[in-house]
Amino acid sequence: MKRGQFEEPVTLLVGMGIPRKIESVMDGYVLLQDWPAACRNGAHAVALNACKAGIAGEIDPKTVRATLVTFARRNDILLPDMVSPAAAMGNEMHSG
Numbered sequence: 001m002k003r004g005q006f007e008e009p010v011t012l013l014v015g016m017g018i019p020r021k022i023e024s025v026m027d028g029y030v031l032l033q034d035w036p037a038a039c040r041n042g043a044h045a046v047a048l049n050a051c052k053a054g055i056a057g058e059i060d061p062k063t064v065r066a067t068l069v070t071f072a073r074r075n076d077i078l079l080p081d082m083v084s085p086a087a088a089m090g091n092e093m094h095s096g
Contacts, residue, residue: 004054006065009049011079019079025054025064032071039075047071 004025011033012031022028029051035044047067054064072078 002011004061006061008065008073008081010080012064013077013079016074022068025051025061028068029055041074043071043074058091 002024003030004024006025008009008088009021011019011022012020014031020031022031027049032048032051047064050059050064050067053059054061069078
């Protein structure tokens with residue numbers, strides 16, 4: 001795995017409902033830098049600072065990903081993980 005890469009991407013709705021996969025700390029940083037100033041809030045600031053710390057190697061990508069998920073939830077732009085029906089059925093069979 002490349003440095004700063006997330007184990008699982010975060011998929012967000014951007015623009016006119018267009019999905020965008022964020023796969024790394026740098027992807028998150030670019031997204032947050034481009035975020036409109038009028039739409040920035042506390043969650044944005046925390047996520048942007050986490051990305052900066054992740055780029056500097058001060059925190060791990062897992063922590064950065066968690067802040068991006070929180071940012072996305074607070075802005076109602078987080079898309080749920082898409083699981084194929086076959087994979088879901090396999091999980092049900094093993095859980096019960």
